[in-house]
Amino acid sequence: MFISTAFAQTAPAASGGGDMMSSLASMLPLLLMFVVLYFVMIRPQMKRQKEARAMLDALAKGDEVATAGGLLGRISVLGDQFLTLEIANGVEIKVQRSAVVQVLPKGSYK
Numbered sequence: 843m844f845i846s847t848a849f850a851q852t853a854p855a856a857s858g859g860g861d862m863m864s865s866l867a868s869m870l871p872l873l874l875m876f877v878v879l880y881f882v883m884i885r886p887q888m889k890r891q892k893e894a895r896a897m898l899d900a901l902a903k904g905d906e907v908a909t910a911g912g913l914l915g916r917i918s919v920l921g922d923q924f925l926t927l928e929i930a931n932g933v934e935i936k937v938q939r940s941a942v943v944q945v946l947p948k949g950s951y952k
Contacts, residue, residue, distance in 0.1 A: 900945075901939070902917070902920065903920050904916060904917060905945055906945070906946040906947075906950060907946060908942070908943055908946060909942055909943065911941065913929055914929070915928055915951065916951060918934055924936050924939060925937060925942070
């Protein structure tokens with residue numbers, strides 16, 4: 843009364859190359875999604891990281907920079923991990939090198 847009748851199906855006849863094409867066709871949308879994901883998300887992020895790393899490596903004494911905290915200053919001492927910013931006449935602070943987010947054009951900070 844509550845159980846429906848189940849009908850068994852016979853297995854389809856084995857074909858030579860049809861199974862391979864159907865499995866490839868079923869995986870094609872998945873592969874296409876990974877390709878789109880790579881070009882839309884992963885590749886631009888890697889490019890931004892490479893540009894940021896190049897900017898940090900190119901820092902030099904006397905460059906005017908902006909930090910992630912919003913401080914503007916001129917680099918007075920440059921180290922491997924830290925740098926010293928002169929944010930006002932006679933006022934120097936030490937910040938991590940990775941805190942620098944932008945190198946400002948010369949003369950924009952006074």
